[in-house]
Amino acid sequence: xxxxxxxxxxxxxxxxxxxxxxxxxxxxxxxxxxxxxxxxxxxxxxxxxxxxxxxxxxxxxxxxxxxxxxxxxxxxxxxxxxxxxxxxxxxxxxxxxxxxxxxxxxxxxxxxxxxxxxxxxxxxxxxxxxxxxxxxxxxxxxxxxxxxxxxxxxxxxxxxxxxxxxxxxxxxxxxxxxxxxxxxxxxxxxxxxxxxxxxxxxxxxxxxxxxxxxxxxxxxxxxxxxxxxxxxxxxxxxxxxxxxxxxxxxxxxxxxxxxxxxxxxx
Amino acid sequence: xxxxxxxxxxxxxxxxxxxxxxxxxxxxxxxxxxxxxxxxxxxxxxxxxxxxxxxxxxxxxxxxxxxxxxxxxxxxxxxxxxxxxxxxxxxxxxxxxxxxxxxxxxxxxxxxxxxxxxxxxxxxxxxxxxxxxxxxxxxxxxxxxxxxxxxxxxxxxxxxxxxxxxxxxxxxxxxxxxxxxxxxxxxxxxxxxxxxxxxxxxxxxxxxxxxxxxxxxxxxxxxxxxxxxxxxxxxxxxxxxxxxxxxxxxxxxxxxxxxxxxxxxxxxxxxxxxxxxxxxxxxxxxxx
Numbered sequence: 001x002x003x004x005x006x007x008x009x010x011x012x013x014x015x016x017x018x019x020x021x022x023x024x025x026x027x028x029x030x031x032x033x034x035x036x037x038x039x040x041x042x043x044x045x046x047x048x049x050x051x052x053x054x055x056x057x058x059x060x061x062x063x064x065x066x067x068x069x070x071x072x073x074x075x076x077x078x079x080x081x082x083x084x085x086x087x088x089x090x091x092x093x094x095x096x097x098x099x100x101x102x103x104x105x106x107x108x109x110x111x112x113x114x115x116x117x118x119x120x121x122x123x124x125x126x127x128x129x130x131x132x133x134x135x136x137x138x139x140x141x142x143x144x145x146x147x148x149x150x151x152x153x154x155x156x157x158x159x160x161x162x163x164x165x166x167x168x169x170x171x172x173x174x175x176x177x178x179x180x181x182x183x184x185x186x187x188x189x190x191x192x193x194x195x196x197x198x199x200x201x202x203x204x205x206x207x208x209x210x211x212x213x214x215x216x217x218x219x220x221x222x223x224x225x226x227x228x229x230x231x232x233x234x235x236x237x238x239x240x241x242x243x244x245x246x247x248x249x250x251x252x253x254x255x256x257x258x259x260x261x262x263x264x265x266x
Numbered sequence: 267x268x269x270x271x272x273x274x275x276x277x278x279x280x281x282x283x284x285x286x287x288x289x290x291x292x293x294x295x296x297x298x299x300x301x302x303x304x305x306x307x308x309x310x311x312x313x314x315x316x317x318x319x320x321x322x323x324x325x326x327x328x329x330x331x332x333x334x335x336x337x338x339x340x341x342x343x344x345x346x347x348x349x350x351x352x353x354x355x356x357x358x359x360x361x362x363x364x365x366x367x368x369x370x371x372x373x374x375x376x377x378x379x380x381x382x383x384x385x386x387x388x389x390x391x392x393x394x395x396x397x398x399x400x401x402x403x404x405x406x407x408x409x410x411x412x413x414x415x416x417x418x419x420x421x422x423x424x425x426x427x428x429x430x431x432x433x434x435x436x437x438x439x440x441x442x443x444x445x446x447x448x449x450x451x452x453x454x455x456x457x458x459x460x461x462x463x464x465x466x467x468x469x470x471x472x473x474x475x476x477x478x479x480x481x482x483x484x485x486x487x488x489x490x491x492x493x494x495x496x497x498x499x500x501x502x503x504x505x506x507x508x509x510x511x512x513x514x515x516x517x518x519x520x521x522x523x524x525x526x527x528x529x530x531x532x533x534x535x536x537x538x539x540x541x542x543x544x545x546x547x548x549x550x551x552x553x554x
Contacts, residue, residue, distance in 0.1 A: 051448075077450045089448075091441035094434070102434050106450045114432040121431070160449070 002065040004029045004198035005081070005168040010049055010059035012222075019045045020056065021222040027168060027198040034201045034213035034230075038242060042222040043202045047170055051083050052076050064167065080167035084157040084174060092146035096137050096156055099145065100128035103163035128163070135159045135189050151182035158189055169193070171201040175208050187211055210234075218242065271403055273524050274517075279409035281516025282416030283475030287489075288496040289423060289508045290464030290471075296503015297440040298457060299355050303366040305468055306493055307373040307486035312338040312469020313476050314377060317386040327391040331473050338469030339462045345369070346461045354457065370486050377483040386481045388473060408477055415474055419467065420509050427505070436460060440503075492534075499541050501548025510549050514541075 003026040012020040019042045027033055037043050048054040050061060052073035060069050063079050071079070091099060104124040119125070132141050135155045140148055145156060154174055161169055174190070175183045183205060190212055193199065203209050209216060209230065216233040218226040220242045226233055233239055291305040316334035319325050325333070349369070353362045394411045397404040427433040438446040439456045447453045472481070479489060492515075500511030515534065522533035541549070 074447060074450050074452070077448065083448065089442055089445040091438045091445065093441055094437055098434055098437075102438050102451075103449055105431055105434070115426065115430050117425075117429050118431060118434060119429075164449070 003027060003062070004031070004064060005050070005200070006062040006065075007050065008060040008062070010046070010061070011057045012045060012049055012054060013057060019222045020049060020059075023059070023219075023222070023224055025217060025224070025227075027200060029167070029196045029198050031198045031215065032201075032213050033199065033215045033217060034203055034209040035217050035219060036203065036206075036209060036233075037219035041219045041242075043219055044172070045222070046219065047083060047172055047202060050170065051081065077164065080165070081170070082161045082164045082166035082168070083170035084161045084172055090145045090153055090156055090160075093144060095142050095144055096132060096148070096159075097128055097141045099156055099160055100131055100163050101125070103160045104128055107164050131159050131163055134192060136185065151178050151185060154178060154186060155189055158186070162193060166197065168198045168200070171199060171203070173203055174201065175203060175205045183208060268403065269524065273521055275405050275409060276524075277517040277520035278513065279412045280478050280520055281513035282413050283471055283478050284492070284496050284516050285416050285471075285509050285512035286419055287468050287471030287475065288493050288500075288512055289419065289505060290467040291493055292497045292500060292502055292504065292508040293460060294464045295497055296501075297436070298460060300350060300353060301359055301362045301366065302350075302464075303363060303490055303494075304369040304373065304486070305464070306489045307370045308338050308342055308465045309468040309472030309475075309489075310377065310481060310483075310485040311341055311373065311472070312466075313388065313472035313481040313485070314381060314386060315469070316473035317388045317476065317481060318381075320388050321386075327388070327394075330388060331470060334473040335466045335469045338472075339466045342465040343458065343462060346458055350461065351454075351457070370490070374483050374486050377486075381483070383483055386476075388476045388481075390477070412474055412478070415470075416509075419470075420505060424505050432459075495538050499538060499545075499548060501550045504548070504550045507548055507550030511541075514549075 005027040007023060007025050010020050010023040011018070021042075023046060025033075035043055035046070045054065049056050052068075052071065052075075056069065060067055062068065063076065063081055066079075068076055068079065068081075091102075094102070098118075101118055101121070101124055104127055105121065108124065113120075129141075132138050135158065137152065137155060137159065140152055145153060148156070158171070158174060161171075171190075174186050178186065187208060190199075201209070201212060203212075213230055215227065216230050217224055218233060218236075218239050225238050225242060226236045228236070287306070287309045291302060294300055294302050294305070312334035314334075315337040316330040319333045320327055320330035349365060353365055356362055390408055394407040396407055398407045398410060425433075427436060435446070435451050436456055438449070439451060439453045443453050446456075472479075472485075479485070496508060496511045496515055499515065500507030500509070515537065518537040519531065519534040522529060522531070526533065
């Protein structure tokens with residue numbers, strides 16, 4: 001079966017500093033994979049390369065077997081590759097319901113009826129209500145996003161991404177900045193996502209990674225240093241070295257500061 | 267009593283013209299964050315095209331308005347692609363100010379060269395050129411037409427921005443261009459369409475308001491500050507704010523001209539200073 005997302009030998013450097021060093025990975029439909037690594041390991045660069053925000057120096061990206069390396073980021077979204085953002089990047093003056101309507105209209109490419117009333121898109125309206133209920137956002141559906149609690153905002157991001165009916169979903173730190181007791185709500189929302197969706201999660205919160213992922217990939221200095229089940233990765237000496245700092249002291253500039261395991265647990 | 271009614275009616279018509287022209291500038295400044303001093307120049311282009319189509323070409327009033335709007339938008343679009351796009355959200359607003367004031371002087375020069383310095387009129391059709399008896403008194407039909415246009419444009423724009431599929435994309439693009447792009451919204455297209463809409467409204471205002479704000483090549487410069495004041499007093503990006511500000515300032519200006527003509531625009535600017543003193547962020551802020 002063709003992989004939903006396949007990354008082949010991706011390379012990228014900035015001013016001579018290698019941030020993606022021959023990265024290859026593959027996600028099948030339904031895969032739940034986590035990408036972890038210390039700060040500065042190149043996780044966000046990797047996501048930007050996959051979504052098309054950045055252009056790789058070498059390597060290929062295939063979506064359902066089709067080479068999209070030269071395809072724009074917007075077109076990749078259309079073809080089913082959707083990301084959420086690391087920093088909350090919603091539309092502060094729009095309501096939760098309007099966010100979902102926008103995403104649903106974009107998905108359906110209903111660009112031909114630009115001047116039709118939003119209320120006339122009945123299917124999209126019903127689907128938006130469904131998604132809102134699914135993610136537990138019904139009580140705040142008509143609240144402007146700027147007035148929402150941070151945890152709710154993250155849920156809106158996930159709801160938007162899911163509304164686009166992606167085949168591959170990149171979750172960029174869905175639990176970052178959320179109080180620990182609210183992380184549970186995110187986990188519940190993630191567990192309700194469609195089973196055939198391939199998900200790559202970039203995350204620091206190890207609780208979340210271990211509950212969510214079937215496979216964990218560890219990135220350090222732009223390279224995959226280890227991958228396997230969460231248990232295998234947890235036992236791997238190379239991973240311990242990366243997180244405990246011996247790797248970092250050898251290659252400090254590329255890796256950035258200190259260990260990050262357990263951030264968000266305190 | 268008669269004087270008071272005359273003032274009120276003229277003020278309403280003048281305020282509506284100000285609104286029709288300024289709402290495009292308000293959208294551009296509030297949503298696209300570009301200080302476009304050439305906005306009045308686009309209104310003037312619309313007026314000149316309309317006067318040419320209705321006058322020398324003799325096509326009539328409605329085709330003249332349509333040609334004015336489309337013509338001004340067609341002239342503005344390449345400028346958006348080549349010039350404005352580079353200064354959207356520029357960190358230094360001075361760049362926007364200098365670029366658009368330069369553009370204004372170029373347009374004034376070109377207009378002077380092409381049409382001469384004489385004032386231009388747009389011949390009105392019989393239907394709106396005469397007086398209309400409203401019972402309490404007769405008023406020029408053209409003023410009524412202008413007021414109706416203002417009402418239609420205000421409600422149409424509100425509907426467009428708040429209630430349509432285009433509006434939701436526009437608001438998303440304005441709130442967060444990067445995220446809108448990530449959702450697959452063609453943000454560059456949205457910016458271009460909004461720019462064209464803003465220029466089209468200015469051109470429409472320049473054409474229907476030519477009876478009240480006469481057209482000559484220095485139109486672009488004469489009303490530049492007035493337009494900026496309306497946007498700033500109303501709160502950039504707010505339709506309701508622009509409407510309230512345009513009507514209020516239109517009323518102050520008209521009253522001042524009727525009752526104390528020797529003072530020029532003294533009362534207008536006095537009112538502006540007072541309003542800005544009390545409401546430093548404009549009468550209505552966007553989203554309020």
